Amino acid sequence: MSDVSEDTKPVIVLVRPQLGENIGKAARAMLNFGLTEMRLVEPRDGWPNPAAGPAASGADIILERAQVCSSTAEAVADCAHVYATTVRKRGVTKPVLTPEEAAREIPAQPGRSAIIFGPERSGLETEDVALARAIVTVPINPDFGSLNLAQAVILLAYECSKHADLVQPTQEELLPPAPQEELEGLIAHLESLLEPRGYFRPETRREATSRTLRTVLTKPAWNHLEVRTLRGVLSALERQIKP
Amino acid sequence: MSDVSEDTKPVIVLVRPQLGENIGKAARAMLNFGLTEMRLVEPRDGWPNPAAGPAASGADIILERAQVCSSTAEAVADCAHVYATTVRKRGVTKPVLTPEEAAREIPAQPGRSAIIFGPERSGLETEDVALARAIVTVPINPDFGSLNLAQAVILLAYECSKHADLVQPTQEELLPPAPQEELEGLIAHLESLLEPRGYFRPETRREATSRTLRTVLTKPAWNHLEVRTLRGVLSALERQIKP
Numbered sequence: 001m002s003d004v005s006e007d008t009k010p011v012i013v014l015v016r017p018q019l020g021e022n023i024g025k026a027a028r029a030m031l032n033f034g035l036t037e038m039r040l041v042e043p044r045d046g047w048p049n050p051a052a053g054p055a056a057s058g059a060d061i062i063l064e065r066a067q068v069c070s071s072t073a074e075a076v077a078d079c080a081h082v083y084a085t086t087v088r089k090r091g092v093t094k095p096v097l098t099p100e101e102a103a104r105e106i107p108a109q110p111g112r113s114a115i116i117f118g119p120e121r122s123g124l125e126t127e128d129v130a131l132a133r134a135i136v137t138v139p140i141n142p143d144f145g146s147l148n149l150a151q152a153v154i155l156l157a158y159e160c161s162k163h164a165d166l167v168q169p170t171q172e173e174l175l176p177p178a179p180q181e182e183l184e185g186l187i188a189h190l191e192s193l194l195e196p197r198g199y200f201r202p203e204t205r206r207e208a209t210s211r212t213l214r215t216v217l218t219k220p221a222w223n224h225l226e227v228r229t230l231r232g233v234l235s236a237l238e239r240q241i242k243p
Numbered sequence: 244m245s246d247v248s249e250d251t252k253p254v255i256v257l258v259r260p261q262l263g264e265n266i267g268k269a270a271r272a273m274l275n276f277g278l279t280e281m282r283l284v285e286p287r288d289g290w291p292n293p294a295a296g297p298a299a300s301g302a303d304i305i306l307e308r309a310q311v312c313s314s315t316a317e318a319v320a321d322c323a324h325v326y327a328t329t330v331r332k333r334g335v336t337k338p339v340l341t342p343e344e345a346a347r348e349i350p351a352q353p354g355r356s357a358i359i360f361g362p363e364r365s366g367l368e369t370e371d372v373a374l375a376r377a378i379v380t381v382p383i384n385p386d387f388g389s390l391n392l393a394q395a396v397i398l399l400a401y402e403c404s405k406h407a408d409l410v411q412p413t414q415e416e417l418l419p420p421a422p423q424e425e426l427e428g429l430i431a432h433l434e435s436l437l438e439p440r441g442y443f444r445p446e447t448r449r450e451a452t453s454r455t456l457r458t459v460l461t462k463p464a465w466n467h468l469e470v471r472t473l474r475g476v477l478s479a480l481e482r483q484i485k486p
Contacts, residue, residue: 029394031387057389100405139404144274146300151272154394155401161382162343175336190476199479216472220463229459233433236442237480 008107009034010083010160012153013075013116015041015128022120024055025150027062032154033161038066039075072116072128080111084124084132085152087145095134102136103159115156120149175223182227187217189234251350252277253326253403255396256318256359258284258371265363267298268393270305275397276404281309282318315359315371320424323354327367327375328395330388336458338377345379346402354419358399363392373457374423376464418466425470430460432477
């Protein structure tokens, strides 16, 4: 993540945020996904705000470095691409992108990008949206749209992180399926236990029954450790019940 | 969104959630993205919880319909696919998916899916994870991973909403994995045969041995016919050898 030029990561601009708590939560959401630059346009309760720190859950560095601006225009002055997040349509004829589409564009184009978010209650004003080249709208349940500021920030930050040099979840090395002969050994072992118990009778059904069993045991693609575990199970089943 | 069969939407299972507020926030996150079925496993402060409603911001219907379960196994009993969300590696060798990958799979496969989330502070226990076929991990900043419960829920719900209306034509001849309770029946049956033969001794190894066995048997995603075949195998193994 640190290899990626800061230019490919968007600046997050909170326009007239009301609650310090929400600013803190937005900072936490940003840092979770590797975004580090926050700008605050006229925060209602001034800045710094004592409610922001606790809500940031350790993302204090974002708050400390947050830049306070006196207008949205000032906050995006050095940005080549401005995206305005809105829930409702604002009667502005601009391209409307999903978070996914915006996140794909941002690192691919030269110059810094900013994503601007409006105040909790009212959202962005028309003049803020006017600064943007495109609108980003989270596709939300039309019957229940209740996305708060920090949630909107986290969804955008999350999408952007997919396209910044990605930190994939680390996958422990999955073992390949066991060689076929190990599987054959397992099947033969099981059949040797079943045979004397009459499982394959009547004889006319033997072939079909055997094939069904093989299909069930082939499906899992067990690795050699798993096959070994099952061999142990079969050996235990062979044992007499201990009194 | 309402046209989509409920079967293509995952059930959200909160395991031992601590704060009612977080249950409410999770409900809000769900409904924002059209998920409606919540199940609660042993909520710490009981249920209903007066702190949940205000935090749901209007998603009360989710809370009203939430089903309370006494175990994770009970909560996922009717689900064919169980995904466990974890942040840290758990030393369990199961496939690890991104939210995106899980969300793409869920509507494409026949049978219900459940996504399980652990308690706020500690996350899922190993035995909860053992019920799952796959792990979902949000790729997060390795230097600052601080995703809370509601944030994890919203990211998964958001990803699922992208794929909800893209119901893939399912290969109808493929049966879905058996519901979890049938798999539990199989595991219990096998364990009842192994127990008197000393398979789980020494006692100090019992838990790990049992978990290993469960992992091996969960991996195949056997359908109900296959589980039935294996129950028949176990019944045969119980029989005395015919002379």
